[in-house]
Amino acid sequence: MSEPEWIHEEYEPKPATKKQKLILNISLGLALPFCIWAGWFELSRAQTGNWRAWVYTFEWPFFGGVCIYLWNRLRKGDIPKIPKPNLPYTITDENEPDK
Secondary structure (H helix, E strand, O other), X not given: OOOOHHHOOOOOOOOOXXXXXXXXXXXXXXXXXXXXXXXXXXXHHHHOOOOXXXXXXXXXXXXXXXXXXXXXXXXXXXOOOOOOOOOOOOEOOOOOXXX
């Protein structure tokens, strides 16, 4: 099995393609209005005396902000590099440690 490209030091992530941007825009277009609606719904519940709904009133708009943040990063291709693990040994096809 070959290693994925993103574990190498010289790998530079590419900006999103038009198709990927379209999917990201559709996802944001669905998630953001839902988060706003859910925050508004929880605010109406909190105003009727449901004390736990106060937490959700602020949680849903926060999720909407996270959606915008991730949408912006993925749209630009700004994906964080994941370091290659430094394992003491590798597993062979026979599932035994190398010596």
